[in-house]
Amino acid sequence: MFSRNVVSSERRSEPSDTARVEAFSDGVMAIAITLLVIEIHLPDTEGGNLLHDLGHLWPSYFAYAASFLTIGVIWLCHHRFFGRIRRMDGLLHVGNLLLLLAVAFLPFPTTVLAHHLEDGGPNARVAVAFYGVVASWQTAAWFVMWMALRRNPDLFEPGYDAEFARLESKQAVIGFVVFDVIAAIGLAVPILALILYLLMILLFGYTSTRSHVFGRELEGSR
Template identity: 35%
Template sequence: MAGADERPPPSLDRVGAFSDGVFAIAITLLILPLTDAQIRDGHVREDLLALQHEFFAMVLSFAVIGRFWLLHHEDLRAMTGAGRRMLVANLVFLFFVVLLPFPTALLGDGYSVTATIFYALAIAATSASSLLLWWTAERDGVLDERAAVRARSRYYGTVALIVAFLPSIPLTSVSPVGARLSWALII
């Protein structure tokens, strides 16, 4: 699928519409582990209580994906068009968004250390790839002028977020609950 360089890139509106679709589906799929759960007829109350981890994981990931959606829209609005590198970076970013229901499902299975580490890494990777989107947009020359100032604070903000987030990974081996509470504070 090579040799496409002379063709114009998709418009920014389409990139936004496609990304919106992916975000909307990823955020809605979070409910599936709950709807798939077996609720036995005479035990509805206990079975609902047993779903508390799934429910917590769903709420957390809803907040996380919602936050990324807000950031993504702010990023697109700072751009004047779509560039080749930025389009690939956008797909990479959306890949991590689509992936998030998977660590969420893991997290919902209980307080396993590995699941918590995996979840923390998935969010760090999504954050990092949103930086990549910004960086490629700068290289493609599609950032508007006023965005340059914001670009700096965005860089530092996201790097600060990842730096603040990574310590939660060793923390999980001590206390998975503590790590998750620390996320609630950051987000």
């Protein structure tokens, strides 16, 4: 009897399934967002002009800011997402791992973008398109996560249902298409594609703090 009570007490004291996933995800995002700054190298100013050399690093500054903003918005959306669910299933775990895979990979396209953005030629166009494709990968992961909830709405906290998950998964599909279109634009007009990319990230950041999906108030005063 004593042994069973001890085991039961230990289980109650362990973090919940969602809390463990959130903690792991926060750790991955924190590491990824920290790695972004490694790309910004000290300029070689021996016999040169420091102000000019610092300004010459603008592609690195831009790529860093864009990726920092991206991971920041992903974290906001991720935090809000897990505030709506109470437990996990296999498909939801897979979707979350796919999202973390994209986040952990982001420092690489950031480096590619920083190195080739100033070229202004084919390399710059490919770098911008590559960056956009990675963004579409992130939205694909969100789609998997919302489909897991649509398939099994019992994972939700009370007050949410399969219809809510359907509308959110629709947003993920739209995001996937738009980011792929932006990537295609990047092959022709890189600067325009980057502007559109930043606008999309800001839009996702804005909607992550709102209680509406496609104009429908779904959460009310919750």
